[in-house]
Amino acid sequence: MTGNRKTTPATELAVVMVPFVAQGHLTQLLHLARLIASYNIPIHFITTPGCIHQLQTRHQISADRTRIHFHEFPTPPFVSPPPDPSSHFPTHLQPLFDSSLHLRHPTTTFLLSLSLKVKKVVVIHDVLMSYAVQDVKTLTNAETFVFQPPPAFYQACGIWEKDGDGQFPFPVERELMEKLPSKDRVFSQEFRKLLEVQQSHMGFHVGELYDSSRVIEGEFIEYLEKSEIAGKKKIWAIGPLNPVQISYNGTESTSRHKCLQWLDNQPRNSVMYVSFGTTTTFCDEQIRELALGLERSGQRFIWVVRVADTSDSVGFEERKVELPDEFEERVKGRGLIERLWAPQLEILEHSATGGFMSHCGWNSSMESISMGVPMATWPMHSDQPRNTFFITDIIKIGIVVKNWESRNELVKANVVADAVKRLMASEEGAEMRRRAVKLGGEVKESVAEGGVRCREMDSFISYICS
Incomplete structure (x- = not known):
């Protein structure tokens, strides 16, 4: 459950979700869209027809369509190789990943149109969709929030490696951190190029969202908040995004x-x-x-x-x-x-x-x-x-x-x-x-009324509604 669910007039605020085109990323932002929609805030979910099909078949989004507006923007056709068992990274999906760059124009057109109808547009985008939403900064009544798919620990390790001990002590003993797996070859060369494109369009967001919880990663979330990398940007740990109580609704x-x-x-x-x-x-x-x-x-x-x-x-x-x-x-x-x-x-x-x-x-x-x-x-x-x-x-x-x-x-x-x-x-x-x-x-306690996830979500909703 979430906390305070005050109705927000449709003419005041609209939230636009821009997920990356991989299944796991789609799932995370669909869960988040459902959470935000529970506050009676209009949600617009932008992705490709193929991704909408995936969501429909795996998550049954038909019931969501009364609360979430799904927008299908096609990309040019592409040819993909079959999956390669010899590759750790899913290189066969690279053409799909690259196709996400073509969503910039339709996304910009949609956001411009929407910005003329509501007082404020809030864009929540996967970090891997930074290129597609780069034109948000030209809209005077829009602001962006980056959704980080990995855990806070992953991001914190990256900062720790760049800064050494830095100004703030890392919440894990150095002796244990010496066992931290390297990032060697965790991505393909082609995907690294895509990452570089996305990173070149980062920096104009006002906050970051994590599918994590202070119950699980409190020390690492605090480390991110203290680090100079975060600067004045706000961080919300709004997870778990996945439901934690599954209801069978009397199903036989x-x-x-x-x-x-x-x-x-x-x-x-x-x-x-x-x-x-x-x-x-x-x-x-x-x-x-x-x-x-x-x-x-x-x-x-x-x-x-x-x-x-x-x-x-x-x-x-x-x-x-x-x-x-x-x-x-x-x-x-x-x-x-x-x-x-x-x-x-x-x-x-x-x-x-x-x-x-x-x-x-x-x-x-x-x-x-x-x-x-x-x-x-x-x-x-x-x-x-x-x-x-x-x-x-x-x-x-x-x-x-x-x-x-x-x-x-x-x-x-x-x-x-x-x-x-x-x-x-x-x-x-x-x-x-x-x-x-x-x-x-x-x-489970954190997602109950008054729990830490509820307070975190309420804080984020209050922030975007202000």
């Missing part, structure tokens, strides 16, 4: 997703959920080792087995991922294979789920933290290696399956099996689960 158990029906028949905290997001593609050999590792662990599991989304699809159609011969028969009853889409939040919330093997994208990490589920970490690219460090070494609710320094090595079946057993069937894992449950409980 037989009509629920098959993963949830299967979980209904499993013991509490007994199932490892295995999913690596929408951009990851494993090679056949790694799929085989992962399958054998899950089998040898002797633990229950749900495994979402699919290759990465492509630029022109939402990934719902079944694609061929070859599993070892008779694997599914051997694990029948103990393991469930899902080859299409799985309701991740509902799975993580289910009492039978006791662990999450993940790539540690911040969306997935926040969902796991919110639901009090410890993690087995397997980072792939971008902020994920440092998210892994935050989960395993800072808040201590996870174990490492694959170190970033060993990113080019195959993870063998015995390593997978050992990691699963450590998390699911050892005292070490039980202690992590207790910490995760405690933290998840604090996160």
Whole structure:
């Protein structure tokens, strides 16, 4: 729940959301749009037709259309290569990422038109859409806020590395920070060029928003607020953006997703959920080792087995991922294979789920933290290696399956099996689960009436309405 929900006249204020075109980024700003709409503020959501299709199929946005105005701006057609299992970074999506640059003109045209109809326009844009919204600074009644998709810890580490100890002490001992994963090759060269384009159009925003909570990252949020980098800019930690209480609305158990029906028949905290997001593609050999590792662990599991989304699809159609011969028969009853889409939040919330093997994208990490589920970490690219460090070494609710320094090595079946057993069937894992449950409980309290997330959201809404 949110706090004060005063009605704002439509002629006074309008909020425009400009998400990046990747699935995880779209999800974050859709959740944020829903939160802001609960304050009776008009929301305009700008993206491409393909992204709208993704949101509709994965998040059922039909019900949102009464509160959120979705605007589809097409981009020129492009050709994308197939997913490349040899690349940690999703290079096959680069044409899609580059296409976002074409949204500048339609975005500017829309904002100009909107600025003539309302007293104030507030633009909330993904940091990777800074180029597209650069013309906001020419509008006298508009202001921009940057949405930072990674955690505050990731941003704070970047400042700490640039400034050394700096003026403000970093809230982690230097000895521990020496274990911080490098940023070497977390991005492709092509994506780095896109980052440089975006960074050249930063600096005119008045504040930054994070999908995080002071309950989780309080010290790092304060570090950002104190740092000279933040300057006079305001910071709001308005997460978790994902719902933390899932309502089934009286839905019959037989009509629920098959993963949830299967979980209904499993013991509490007994199932490892295995999913690596929408951009990851494993090679056949790694799929085989992962399958054998899950089998040898002797633990229950749900495994979402699919290759990465492509630029022109939402990934719902079944694609061929070859599993070892008779694997599914051997694990029948103990393991469930899902080859299409799985309701991740509902799975993580289910009492039978006791662990999450993940790539540690911040969306997935926040969902796991919110639901009090410890993690087995397997980072792939971008902020994920440092998210892994935050989960395993800072808040201590996870174990490492694959170190970033060993990113080019195959993870063998015995390593997978050992990691699963450590998390699911050892005292070490039980202690992590207790910490995760405690933290998840604090996160749930933070979104209740009067909680820290409510106060943070109320503060942001008051700021933009002033």
